[in-house]
Each structure stands twice: as C-alpha cells, then as structure tokens.
Amino acid sequence: MKTKPFLTLEDVKIIAAAAEAEALANNWAVTFSIVDDGGHLLWLQRLDGAPPVSSHISPAKAKTAALSRRESKIYEDVINGGRVSFLSAPEIEGMLEGGVPVIVDGHVIGAVGVSGVKSEQDAQIAKAGIAALVGTP
Template structure:
C-alpha cells in the first residue's frame, strides 16, 4: 500500500488565514475555498462584499485544480486557444484561472480556489494561502 500526505483541519485553517490576509491587504472582496484531493469542500469563506456567485465559482475552480492536478488556468488557456471540447469534460466546472493545486511530496493533496477579482489576482490569493504551509 502506498501512503501519502493529507490536509488536516489545521492546514486548511492556515491556508484560509493566509489567503484572507492577502485579500485584505489588497482590499479584494473574494470567496476562498479549499478542497481535498477528490475535490470535496473542506473550507468556504466569503469575505464581506464578495459577490454571491463567487461562492459557487471558487469551489468549482478548486475542484478542477484538485481533480486535474494542475492550475485551473491551464484549462482556460486550452479553451481560449481553440480546444473548446474541454467544456464537456466531466466534473470540471471551474475552467477559469484561480484554482491552484496543493502539492506535497509530489502528491496533490487538495487545492485552493478563489473568486471575486481578476483571475490572476484570484490565483495570487490562492498561492499566498498555500505558501502558508511552508512547502
């Protein structure tokens, strides 16, 4: 049997706190989500003023990054470059930049998805959250 690292609640809280700090430092009103490696929601945080739709988009971005084991931006780029067939990929709904996988010891253990500002800024917040793990 193979063993692998998994996210703990403490890890998720660290990620969320660091992501929130990054968003607040820039006065960005966003939704922050964290999922496990199967795309299951572990954390959802809607900052004051964030658009209601972002509470649906952020977890979708995170799930896409976790299941695909790559940043959700990769799918957005593929679609924008003409590979529109990816719009029909099962279980992948957040095909926008802002979903970032959490990789520990070469294993994807989950992902962070952020929605509410420009996509590159969403990704910046997600990466700031992941950086809190000190990987």
C-alpha cells in the same frame, strides 16, 4: 502499500488565514474555497462585499485544480486557444484561472480556489494561502 500526506483541519485553517490576509491586504472582496484531493469541500469563506456568484465559482475552481492535478488556468488557456471541447469535460466546471493545487512531496493533497477579482489576482490569493503551508506552490 504506499502512503501520502493529506490536509488536516489545522492545515486548512493555516491556508485560509493566509488567503484571507492576502485578500484583505489588497482590499479584494473574494470567496475562497479549499478542497481535498477528491475535490470535496473542506472550507468556504466569502469575505464582505464578495459577489454571491463567487461562492459557486470558487469551489468549482478548487475542485478542477484538485481533480486535474494542475492549475485551472491551463483549461482556460486551452479553451481560449480554440479547444472548446474541454467545456464538456465531466466533473470539471471551474475552468478559469484561480484554482491551484496543494502539492506536498509530489502528492496533490487538495486545492484552493478563489473568485471575486481579476483571475491573476484570484490565483495570487490561492498561492499565498498555499505558501503559508508548504512554501512556494
């Protein structure tokens, strides 16, 4: 029997605090979500001024990163490259940059998704949150 790490509530709070700090330091109004390795929502936080739709996009990006075990940007790049068939992939809806997996000891234990600013800024916030827990994502 193998074992693997998992996100605790305390871990989620660490990620959330760092993501919030990164967004506020840059004056970015975003929503960020944290999910477990199965894409199940553990945390959603919508900062003041964040667009309402970001509360739907953020968890979708996180779920995509968790289930696929890779950054959601990969899907955006593939689709922009002409492989639009990925738009019909089951259970994957957030195929935009801003979803980043949380990896510990080679195991994907969850993901962070951010929505509300430019995609690369969304990813920056997600990575800042993850870095507070595990170092460089």
